Amino acid sequence: MNIATDDTSSSALPLGKYLASTDKKTRDKAVKNLAAFLSTPAQNAFSKYEMAKLWKGIFYCYWMSDKPLVQQALASELADVLLEISSLEASLAFLRGFWEAVVREWNGIDRLRMDKYYMLMRKFVNASFRLLIRNKWDKNAVTEYNDILSCRGRPLCPYDNRIPTSLSLHLADIYLVELDKAIASFDSTSNSDDLRPVPILSLLHPFLDLASRTTSNVTYQRIFDEVFHPLFLALKPRRSTSPEPPQKKRPRLETDPAFENVIVNSCLEDSAEEDKVDKDQLRKALLRRMFDVASESDARESNRRKMHTVWKAAMAEEGDEGGSDGQD
Template sequence: MTMSPANDQFYIPFGKELAANEKKNRDKAVRSLKRYLTAGGGSLSEADLYKLWKGLFYCFWMSDKPLVQQALANDLGALILDVPEDNVIPFISTFWAVHCAEWHGLDRIRLDKYLLLFRRVIFYSFSWLAENHWEHKKVEAYTACLLDGPLHPTDRTKPDAIVYHIMEVYFEELEKVMEIQQESASDENDDDLSAPMNLLMEPIVTLSTDALNKTTRIKAKQILREYEEFGDEEVEDMTDRDIEAMDEGEESA
């Protein structure tokens, strides 16, 4: 990857610019990044991606006004659609790696705005899959990056708050993307609109059975029941007590 500060269109900014004190300088850095990605900038190494998301983490940290936070959360999530094809999954994976690592250092007043950012990243991740007609290979790569990252079922270092939030908004954001796709694709082949729900459900299903944290397993089962239209019809009639009893049975087996 090459950097050329003299040419804003092909310049990828890192830490100091993205976390500048002045909002106008941070905005300029984000615009430069978008131009770089949209122009099909060079492949980003793992180290580049980590430095980039670390800078963007602090760029978002510096945004204090609600409307600014909302706009920036959307802009950062939408970068997923600008990233060169080969870098999309690493881009998403690194986002989660950085934010899981930084989560416990956040003060309470900033937690909600990062949860908003997570929601937007999930939305645009699904949007990217929809733009690629839910290609199975890409869906599998995306769900694998979640299970290897923030939703790893046996990694206790992952913040529970992030795990629970992803589970809570996962199907909500998926529904939004599918509805938008249906509304805007009246002339397209219906087969291209068919999302592989069995693959997309895999992270939540895995957590419902394999998570070390009992609360996580129960919550995952509850979410699968709540969105029974996406899953097994047998889940529909289960009560919270049934779910907990089933989980206790698995533990004693």
């Protein structure tokens, strides 16, 4: 990874140089000062160039962390900067810089360091959800968050073939898992009345959009395997009336999560006044949204057919073929 850290008149660049220092104590001190630095009013107007230079320093700082426990602690510390910055606008700008840096630097990361950058992504996804929860799922913040992930040059962009496929695959693997963890962590440390319902349809839209438009069958399948199929399974109504005792359940694996915290705390829209909905309402609304996204004119035809097939099968399970007409 070739990271320039030359000093210029930008106030971001000296900090970037300290973050990229070969001296660990210097790097540690720079990380601890990062949130305070980004919270000053003068930094709210960071240019894209300045943020890119700052994130080059941060990436190199993380690159230099070798021991697993050091890596884990530093990943958590960097992600938690999102929650320590004093303004939501500055936090989202820092998050935008993170994902731009991930895409920009990804092909330069060697295989031996790949797992630790996957861990860094996981920490930032979790911290992003905690940031949105703390801000009561502010509608504009959720819109900005989706844009950070899915506009051109970002990991969930359906139109940019330059984006490494592994980024969208990893996001699909961890997205709902980390959302569930973030809700649980907030619920355990705060007054439950402060936990606003999760606008789940808005949060899942980037994945529906990518699934309907991607030219990668691997990406499409991973999104449904790790996001939508497990979620639909968890929302599936249980209608068994058998008097016999149920068979012993197999232990639930981490790859087959129930997303319990997501399901019981979700609403359908992104209004602060929206109430939580039950499983049946949530499942039908998600199926409806999936059908609508797949029906859009710029959806890839083969993806449209597959998504409509999923919709038809789910509606048939409910014995409810009413509503929209599916397309083959």
